Amino acid sequence: MIGPLHRLAVLGLGLLVLASACTSDEPTPEPDEALAGGATTVFESGARAFTLSARNLADEHESAFFVGNSFFNKNWVIAPSSTTARDGLGPTFNARSCSACHFKDGRGRPPLTDDEPMLSMLVRLSIPGETDHGEPLAEPNYGGQLQPDAIEGVPAEGRVRVIWTELPGSYADGEPYSLRSPSLEFSELALGPLADDVLTSARVAPQMIGLGLLEALPESTILGFADPDDLDGDGISGRPNSVWDPIREATVLGRFGWKANQPGLRQQNAGAFSGDLGISSSVHPEQNCPAPQAECASASVGGEPELSDDLLTDITTYTRLLAVPARRDVDDPEVLAGREQFHALGCADCHVPRLETGELAGFPEVSNQVIWPYTDLLVHDMGAGLADGRPDFEAEGSEWRTPPLWGIGLFAVVNDHTFFLHDGRARNLAEALLWHAGEAEPAMQAFRSAPAGDRAALLRFLESL
């Protein structure tokens, strides 16, 4: 019941904007809407836009930020090595460093050609059912995700490529478009075929900016947007994901990941170290070797655990304190017109523009900030086309977390591409919008039916984020 009220409040804010626009006939920027990350906001729109520290970085975090940055960016090496703090890669892995996928702290993408290995994208695996903690059941031979690489002497698990099928369509005014739908093809599988009932989900690496701000959002704010039974009848039934927290050993609110399956950044980071790099930590002390993989289990390790708690803390500090770049062109008339469209079409119902963070203990930089992330951190039914059919804790196969939109206009300059959505299927923002279905079907149809000028304005607005 809180949900609908909350949404009304947001709507009220939107009306305020519109009202203030009426007095001068033209919409105007809100005073702080360029400052996407509140006081963390950095004014840089070049290739380094996502790599900079919060501008209000506290002195006591400076060292940790740089240490975290180093361990995020530098390759991990095979154990045993002289650089003992940085060894323990694998035995099987997706990448040798965090930055290999989150390049320049930015967004990953699917391979551009059949020959290109899957670098900044991975494929989650499971079979139907769930563990005692409610997490997906690992594929018996390959575990929770496919690791296409391995250290010398250990077989890599296999390869996967994406096969695209074009789906032609057209806007209401007749202008044609084409969407591409992915399917996965596995090959060179070291332990034979995947389980018959395997569930797969391909995901690209998300941008790293502003994550501490999202962690600082009060739980009540996120839950306030929830309306699981759509009591307000707006067709939107956002739900919180409830996930297992291996640190607190409890089921808690999920915030991070494409299905909001991670409760916090420390857990997310430890999970990625284990799953993506093959680096053990106190959170995941075991080597990531499914039972049948004997060579994996007997390979040399780089310490127990390979990632110390201090380093996990520094990396978590780093991921909490990457600044959000300021918006560009907030006073451009087309951008402002696009902002009106964003509200009118209903995009803002889930991509909530303005939020206020609470207190994140020990992190004054991200606490009590007014931010512009464009998310509600809830999972929503996005329709059959986007569904991976792979439940993840409470999130159904067709549900995805509303991804924050800040920074999406900078992928082109930071990461040299404009691929969007969880598996990078959309080749530009228009395609990303056109894939929206399920709860977002009415908004998508409104976009499809809008005049070309309005569509262009909306895209211009999104590029300014």
Add this chain to the structure above:
Amino acid sequence: MTATRPFLASLALGLACSSPDDGREPLTADEVAPVAETYATMVALNYAETYASAQSLRDALGDLVATPSEATMTAARAAWLAARVPYDQTEVYRFYDGPIETVEGRLNAWPMDEAYVDYVEGLPDAGIINDPASYPTIDVALIRSLNEAGGETNIATGYHAIEFLLWGQDFDPNGPGARPSSDYDDSGSGTAANQDRRGDYLLAAGDLLLADLSSVVIAWDPAQPGTNYRAEFLAAEPEEIVRRILLGMASLSGAELAGERISVALDTQDQEDEHSCFSDNTHRDIVDDARGIQNVYEGRYGSSVGSGIYELVAARDLALADRLRAEIQTSVDLAEAIPAPFDRAIIDHRDAVEATVEALRTQTDSIVEAAALLDIQLAIE
């Protein structure tokens, strides 16, 4: 550094109303031209010397592989150490998407994947060198191809790969690694296996180093016909030229040197968490990196003397220019004063190392302040 951040934010907010009454005036082309000329000349000279020293290194590697002995090993190590001096001083020309960025990952990447290249303690058969079945021929093409996919490769080329092949793993708490020259003796009485392939690897790594350095030399060569990076650089807007120069200085000084290279090692206290870990040369890397920043500020490199950033700043704020000059000198002096080897200093002489970090951070703040004085917004990590 904290003090400068709110300042930057307010500067950025101020852009909207850009009031000229704060005493800051945009840089003029006339003002910047001599500084840009000096800088471009100095960069070209520095890279030319780096190339020449890498050529001497390649010659010494050839001697070692042809006639492995303690004498040729010692000479090769001396050549490597000598080659680091000019190279380290070029690091201040990084961080602004100049020509070095396309090859830096192959030239100076770290940490080195030892077990990917050669045997390590406990794994006598590890690495490409000991895997003739998978890698029948070791040449430049092979090791280049292994390093071509950005962050997604093991690090197996550049100065530190050569360093590993010359010194070996460092297990001596007080000294560098001690790879015997007999690792290259393929007469039948050598140590380790695959001595000939180790020699092939070493020479290929030397050749690739030269090829990569050559591309940077050409990019900055004033005698190069047609348009190269140097020509593009000198034709850029005055404030863009100065922005690049200052970004290189501030990024090397703060995030890279004070942060990545020194603070990280201090923090992890891991003995080999240092750049030149096999040779124990990290303390010299730090000094020459710091000297590189000084070179640019003063506008001099060896015999080449001209106008530096100092002149630009002094024309507007003499006190700031002199203060920054003194801070940079202090950093160089404190870096020189860190007792070698660095991997002991981070444990036994932490004060000396921390003082260097503090000095580098102080000068970074002043570089940002100087940038603001020149109406340049410097977004550093």
